[in-house]
Amino acid sequence: MDQRRAPVYEALQEFRRNRVVPFDVPGHKRGRGNPELVSLLGKQCVELDVNSMKPLDNLCHPISVIKEAENLAAEAFGAAHAFLMVGGTTSAVQTMVLTACKSGEKIIMPRNVHRSVINALVVNGATPIYVNPETDNHLGIALGMKISQVERAIEENPDAVAILVNNPTYYGICSNLKRIVELAHENGMMVLVDEAHGTHFYFGDDMPVTAMAAGADMSSVSMHKSGGSLTQSSFLLTGPNVSPGYVRQVINLTQTTSASYLLIASLDISRRNLALRGKDLFKEVMRIADYARTEINKIGGYYAYGKELINGDSVYDFDPTKLTVYTLDIGLAGIEVYDLLRDEYDIQLELGDMGNVLAYISIGDRMREVERLVSALFDIKRLYSKDRTGLFDHEYITPSVVMTPQEAFYAPKEEMIPIRETNGRICTEFLMCYPPGIPILAPGERITQEIIDYVLYAKEKGCQLTGPEDEKVECLNVIKEHATY
Amino acid sequence: MEFWFTELHTPHVKFSVKVDKHLYSSENDLGRVDIFDSPEFGRFLAVDGYIIFTQRDEFIYDEMLSHVPMAVNPKAERILVFGSGDGGVVRELLKYQSIKTIDLIEINEGVVQACRQYFPEMAESLDDPRVTIYTENALRFIRHIENEYDLIIVDSAGFYGPGESLLTREFYGSCYKALKADGIMVNQHQSPFYEEDRIETQKAHKRIVNSFPISRVYQAHIPSYPSGYWLFGFASKKFRPVIDLDADAWNRLGIKTDYYTTNLHKGCFALPAYVERMLADVEKIKD
Structure with a gap:
């Protein structure tokens, strides 16, 4: 294939030249109905904000230029198939989880997964089996998964259907992905890889191994991070053993039917840019x-x-x-x-x-x-600079999972109480410290004093805490005291 | 033939200079340098379409950046100059016998070369044995230097582009550290008149106020610059710009100038009310 091509981009250029009269959505009609939007974004940009139509293909069921763009992307990334995603890498991650497992099934993952992974579990009801990542006690960051820990998780959960791996973590750390893929496949499990921070692994020299090269089954690649495309655009890659038709169905469960051509075109030309340069x-x-x-x-x-x-x-x-x-x-x-x-x-x-x-x-x-x-x-x-005494330097906290994220999220017996009083209770919502957006608490986990101390300290230091229903994050929703689980 | 050089002073104000000849043009990743001959301003140099200096009025700018701090501390021996690759500031500094070394940091070597060719009477100062030219990033040059200079002159080309790093808090902090206990830093401070320039002037002033115990602003009239009215900053660890001026001592040096005088020195720190106010507005916001 000719990586100098950018089929969606070319179709948009052609479309612009044809000066088609719009009696379809979007209602701003090339910006004419919203001059302030045009002055903010520029005429060229607003004119390309168009709807799916025959010459531009349709992201829900690609048959022409989007399909070609996906084929070019698949080749560039060394994947069997590539999907253009417009709901962020979050939507790619959710598609991986929803494709690989369903209610009642187990999925093995490191605790330092992105919130989107656990959110997907709330949706589909699968049970997370957390592998505690090693932590570097000096730096206070979570590392990758040790092979021995992955082996133990597989041994203890032979019925798990998939393993999810970060490649790399937010901090740039990679696990032994090739070995994990071997172990998983020997045990009949799929390998899903969160490569939100790994786009450049596919194009640069002397980079860590990519999910597709390691033989993983699916990977979510944030093209908008190191790849240079517009925010919210992303790629989902699949290996040869995954049915692209089924994955498309899963994507369509939650994906918009009005995908933005600005995002799609940005994926197309960014792929071209990286493939060439x-x-x-x-x-x-x-x-x-x-x-x-x-x-x-x-x-x-x-x-x-x-x-x-x-x-x-x-x-x-x-x-x-x-x-x-x-x-x-x-x-x-x-x-x-x-x-x-x-x-x-x-x-x-x-x-x-x-x-x-x-x-x-x-x-x-x-x-x-x-x-x-x-x-x-x-x-x-x-x-x-100051004396470092009194600085709290522990970042990673081992979770204690009492029920699945879905059970806890939808649990009827909950109450909202101040964080300081939650020691020993089961949390029914997320608590994230931003950045990096890795859960401190996920629905269904027991709250400990260590967690409470960490949260209060993080708040005092100015971290942004998100997730709970209480937007000031002074209270957490927990399962009622007398409920027994 | 009508041949005009036009610079946008704001999106709504144009400043045009009639040109005789376009003498030189070159472009690299640091910007585009052009040199013109004009009937009114003589030969002038522009970077990215903005006039940097003209033969006709550069003396005002160069004298005000050099003599104001030197008159406050005539004992200054070790001088560091950022920018000013045309040699104008160095020419003024070399009038002081007491100065031992002048280190000049000009990242855009193209400016130095073009000036040597087209403005030899200014650039010849750069050949003085006391002068050393470094072509490297200003921040990289200065961040490891401590307690070495008596005077730092910051002749930044403007608020945008490669010179941008000369208007940052990290830069002023590094200058503070590189100065001796009685060190002075002066900088060009843009014009307070047009809205966009004013905002940048205020930002820069705030950063300097946060970095130095003494920070004052002075003014001059520079016809080829936007609004023709220009500000400079005087920041120091010890010397106060007017009270510590020894006018007699400076006048005894017998230095010939065309703009600067010790009387003007005392007056140039007296600012219009609107400028005083806009500076006071940001001085209050101390950490």
Whole structure:
């Protein structure tokens, strides 16, 4: 196939030239009905906001240009099939889970999964079997799954139908994906991979193995993260043993029937860009990330980590484009450095957690901004560093699952009580610390004092807590005391 | 033939200069440099379509960036200059025998080369043995330097583009650290007149106020710049710009200038009410 082609993009160009008179939706009619929208987004952009029609194909049932774009994407990613997704990688992840398991079935996954995975379990009623990821006690971050732990989970749950793996984690850490795929397939389980942070693995040199190369069955790839497409656009990839027709049906259960052509076209041209130029682009991204790591480590007090974390098991590989910096040694929590960078230096990072900040380096970065980031970290150390005593540095908390997310989410016997009083109770909702959006509590889990302390501390440090019905996150919904489970 | 160079001072205001000749044009990832001859402003240099200096009025800008801090601390020996690859500021600084070294950081080597060719009378100052030119990123150059300079002059090209990093908190913080205990930093501060420039002036002022114990603003009239009215910042660790001026001492140096005088020095820190107000607005927002 010719990766220089971009069928959806070309069809849109053709469509524009034909000056078709619109008596269909969207009602803004090429923007004429909404001049303020045109002045915000530009004429060119609004004109491309059109509906599915014969020359442009239909995402619900692709037969022409979208199908061609999917075939080109499948080839570029080394997949048997690729689906263009417009509901974010969240929708791709949900499709994987809904395809692989159903109510009453078990799915093995690391605890540091994205919320979208557990949300899918609330929808379909499957039971999560959590593999506790190793934690790096110094850095306070969750690592990958050890092979021995995966083996044990399989042994203890031979009836599980699938294993979900992060490749990589938010922090750039990869498990031994190839070995996990072998183990899973030997035991008749599917392998689903969350590659929200792994798009570039498919195109750059010297990158960790990709899900498709490792023989996984399905993978969700956030093209809009390192791939450069518009926010909310994403790819779902499948291997040769998965029926694309069935996956399409699952996608259509929840996907919009009015998919945005801005998103679809952005996937098409971003795939083309990476297929043609990805190798060089990501070489430059790696060079920038390496430079930043070296410069930040020269400051002293900060630790920008890289491939030295690799240990052959729980850190089987490391994403060289990730720039994560451990900040506790200058006496500041990651979230404090994250806030200072934004408020005082006009620099927005991807995340700040208790001990780390993460700067997202991508194909749009230039050296001059990296110099600003390094100098700002230098200046923060000069002006704000403190004694580190009293800093809480534990991030990962082992969950205790009492009932399935679906049972708990729909449990009739619940009450809302202040967080401080919830020790020992079973939570019926999510509690996430943003970023990175990995659940502290999921529906059906027992609340412990450790969790309460962590949540109160995170709130005090300025983390954004989300999930609960109570938007101020002062109370949590729990199963009523006298209910017995 | 009518041949005009036009610069947008705001989206709604144009400034046009009649041009005789387009002498030079080159473009790299740091921007496009053009040099023109004009009947009114003489030869002038533009980067990305914005006039950086003209032969006719550069003396005002260069003198105000150099002599104001030097008159407050005539003992300054080690000077660091950011930008100013045309050599104008260095030419003024070299009038002081007491200065021992001038380090000049100009990331855009193309500007230096073009100026050597088309503005030799300004750029010849760059060949003085006291001057060292570095072509590297300003932030990278300065962040590891501590307690080394008596005076830092920040001649940033503007608020956008490659010069943007010279207007950041991390940059001013690094300058503070690189200065000695009685160090001074001066910078060009844009014009307070047009709305968009004003907002940037305020932002920069706020960042400097947060980085230095003493931070004052002074003004000059520069006809080729937007609104013709220009501000400069004077920030220091110890010296106060007017009270600590020893006018007699400076006048004894016998330095010839065309704009700067010690009388003007005392007056240029007296600002119009609207400028005082816009600066005070951001000074209050201290951390």
